[in-house]
Amino acid sequence: MQQVFTKAMARNIFLGGAVFFLAIYLALTYDTWQRIPIRDHADQMTPAVLRGKYLLDTNDCIGCHTINGEGAYFAPELGNVYKRRGPDFIKAWIQSQPTGVPGRRQMPNFHLTPDQLNDLVAYLQWLSNIDTNNWPPNIQG
Amino acid sequence: MKYQSQAVAKPYFIAALALFVGQIVFGLIAGLQYLYGTFLFPELPFDVAHMSHTNLLIVWLLMAFMGAAYFIVPEEAQTELYSPKLALVTFWVFLTAGALTIAAYLFVPYAHLAAITGNAALPTMGRGYLEQPLPIKIGIVLVALSLLFNVTMTLIKGRKTSINLILVGSLWGLALLFLPAFYFPQDTVKASFGWWWIVHGWVEGDWELILGALLGFILIKMTGVDREIVEKWIYIIVAMTLVSGLVGIGHHYYYTGAPSYWIWLGSIFSALEPLPFMLLIAFSFKMLLARRREHPNKAAMLWALGTPIMAFLGAGLWGFMITLAPAQYYMHGTNFTAAHGHLAFFGAYAMVSLAIISYAMPLLRGRIANSDAAQRWEMAGFWIMVLSMLGIALALTGAGIVTVVLQRAAADPMPFMQVQDKERVFFWLRELAGVGFFVGLLVYLRSFFISGEYEYAGEMKRALAA
Numbered sequence: 001m002q003q004v005f006t007k008a009m010a011r012n013i014f015l016g017g018a019v020f021f022l023a024i025y026l027a028l029t030y031d032t033w034q035r036i037p038i039r040d041h042a043d044q045m046t047p048a049v050l051r052g053k054y055l056l057d058t059n060d061c062i063g064c065h066t067i068n069g070e071g072a073y074f075a076p077e078l079g080n081v082y083k084r085r086g087p088d089f090i091k092a093w094i095q096s097q098p099t100g101v102p103g104r105r106q107m108p109n110f111h112l113t114p115d116q117l118n119d120l121v122a123y124l125q126w127l128s129n130i131d132t133n134n135w136p137p138n139i140q141g
Numbered sequence: 142m143k144y145q146s147q148a149v150a151k152p153y154f155i156a157a158l159a160l161f162v163g164q165i166v167f168g169l170i171a172g173l174q175y176l177y178g179t180f181l182f183p184e185l186p187f188d189v190a191h192m193s194h195t196n197l198l199i200v201w202l203l204m205a206f207m208g209a210a211y212f213i214v215p216e217e218a219q220t221e222l223y224s225p226k227l228a229l230v231t232f233w234v235f236l237t238a239g240a241l242t243i244a245a246y247l248f249v250p251y252a253h254l255a256a257i258t259g260n261a262a263l264p265t266m267g268r269g270y271l272e273q274p275l276p277i278k279i280g281i282v283l284v285a286l287s288l289l290f291n292v293t294m295t296l297i298k299g300r301k302t303s304i305n306l307i308l309v310g311s312l313w314g315l316a317l318l319f320l321p322a323f324y325f326p327q328d329t330v331k332a333s334f335g336w337w338w339i340v341h342g343w344v345e346g347d348w349e350l351i352l353g354a355l356l357g358f359i360l361i362k363m364t365g366v367d368r369e370i371v372e373k374w375i376y377i378i379v380a381m382t383l384v385s386g387l388v389g390i391g392h393h394y395y396y397t398g399a400p401s402y403w404i405w406l407g408s409i410f411s412a413l414e415p416l417p418f419m420l421l422i423a424f425s426f427k428m429l430l431a432r433r434r435e436h437p438n439k440a441a442m443l444w445a446l447g448t449p450i451m452a453f454l455g456a457g458l459w460g461f462m463i464t465l466a467p468a469q470y471y472m473h474g475t476n477f478t479a480a481h482g483h484l485a486f487f488g489a490y491a492m493v494s495l496a497i498i499s500y501a502m503p504l505l506r507g508r509i510a511n512s513d514a515a516q517r518w519e520m521a522g523f524w525i526m527v528l529s530m531l532g533i534a535l536a537l538t539g540a541g542i543v544t545v546v547l548q549r550a551a552a553d554p555m556p557f558m559q560v561q562d563k564e565r566v567f568f569w570l571r572e573l574a575g576v577g578f579f580v581g582l583l584v585y586l587r588s589f590f591i592s593g594e595y596e597y598a599g600e601m602k603r604a605l606a607a
Contacts, residue, residue, distance in 0.1 A: 007303070007369055010376035017380050021387035028388070028406070032334065035400045040330045050327055057267025057325075058255040063188025068397045069474025070333060071269060074175070074187050076557035077474065098183065105178035105558070108186050110252065130330060133404065135396035137470065140554040 039131040052123025077141025082128040142504045144215040146222035153208030160201035167194040175568040200239045205494035218299025231287040285316040303372035311350035318342040330398030349382040364432035385413035404466040411464045415457030421449035437595040438510035440519040444496035451488030475544040480537035512593035522585025532574030540567035
């Protein structure tokens with residue numbers, strides 16, 4: 001039976017389409033890679049900021065929180081918490097967990113030292129200055 | 142089954158289902174913690190329940206995909222698997238590593254786990270779905286390489302069909318796309334950008350190819366429709382997946398620090414991502430209508446038809462709801478994402494896994510299909526799980542709507558914890574639906590313990606009576 005649209009043609013569209021759009025994505029990624037350090041002020045990634053990031057990662061903060069909307073939805077957004085609460089509140093809050101309030105979602109105490117708290121706050125401050133195209137819509141995150 | 146070595150698929154399928162049960166147990170715990178925040182605290186904090194839930198999901202799906210590969214590749218290639226022994230050893234390694242990982246999450250505080258597993262030397266821990274310690278991640282790569290070696294060697298010495306090529310090719314893709322798990326830039330924006338290579342690359346790219354190959358295989362076997370027709374459809378579907386998804390990955394780049402051109406590119410291309418799912422529905426029902434036989438495994442047919450529909454709802458419809466940048470501006474990082482995630486993961490990947498298990502397990506147990514009674518239990522399990530998951534998605538959507546109205550779009554936005562409090566009724570509905578889902582899972586599992594194979598005599602009697 002004569003076919004207008006054969007399996008071979010479909011396969012070629014698949015392979016050709018994949019290669020073509022992958023190339024476009026790679027080109028866009030290259031450009032994005034150059035622009036990101038400007039948008040997120042990579043020059044302000046001090047050793048304290050990097051130590052703070054490591055603390056956030058190794059204590060699995062995104063297991064409950066979001067950073068720029070990514071993570072879990074159990075606890076508040078941290079991308080703009082520095083602007084919402086300020087460094088002193090944040091340090092006091094972390095140190096005083098868990099609240100133990102009956103029924104309230106609980107946060108563990110991570111036994112962070114004062115230096116570690118300062119590093120974490122430095123990271124949260126750095127996060128709050130990333131150009132995220134005006135996201136979140138307001139201070140509540 | 143046609144080749145002795147296909148038998149290695151059995152332990153993979155059994156383990157997949159056992160891990161599925163574990164996944165739901167942790168899901169119920171996490172869901173309850175939304176309502177009773179002190180439940181099991183501090184022994185099992187929410188984040189540990191959450192990562193156990195998501196990691197078990199991924200491991201059970203990978204077990205199912207591997208079992209599917211060991212079942213399908215020999216049959217398609219028309220030759221025995223290269224090394225059944227390697228497949229079995231790999232199974233035990235993977236299962237042990239998985240169990241160890243969950244135990245580590247449960248019994249070792251995460252920061253301490255990072256310290257004792259060399260995370261400081263090469264940081265990889267702390268990202269969603271990638272919580273595994275470095276040695277486990279290396280183990281995952283070794284397990285994947287073992288699978289790839291085995292199925293590739295089998296493919297090389299046998300018949301190359303489109304199903305085979307797409308399946309093995311996408312398993313290579315799966316493994317390659319996991320490698321960015323070892324690349325964790327210190328720049329958070331770059332780290333997020335690269336994280337999506339794995340997550341979007343898998344679930345909105347590579348895994349859709351696996352889904353197409355699995356469904357294609359099942360429908361060829363069950364309907365008897367000409368392979369050329371089925372495989373042509375599959376190529377069209379996977380073509381649409383990559384054409385839409387390769388730049389459609391941009392729908393994860395709107396609000397996380399990437400340049401703003403992604404707002405346009407991501408919106409336009411990701412809007413096309415539902416297309417392959419629509420095609421999958423058209424395809425599977427067209428094959429059903431064009432069938433040349435009445436396969437006695439009605440349960441497997443139900444899974445094969447239900448998968449495209451649920452996948453379209455979860456991935457296509459719910460995904461579309463949150464994909465356009467202006468909409469996502471308000472919905473980003475809310476329970477809308479959770480609603481989409483649950484319905485899409487179940488509808489596409491859990492269901493296609495249960496479909497291949499439904500088709501293959503009877504054959505692995507020496508019969509073409511299970512008894513009427515067993516199939517009835519299995520189909521009841523299907524319906525209870527499907528309806529429950531729709532309930533979960535609707536409940537979480539409700540919660541998401543409240544967040545958008547009170548916290549995101551409001552002129553005087555309310556704080557997060559207060560908003561969560563207002564959403565309690567939706568979290569209750571979600572938990573209720575979750576319990577329903579668990580019941581459905583148990584009903585489904587019961588079907589495996591009802592003995593007997595399909596009786597053609599029964600079908601004859603019914604046909605004569607009609």
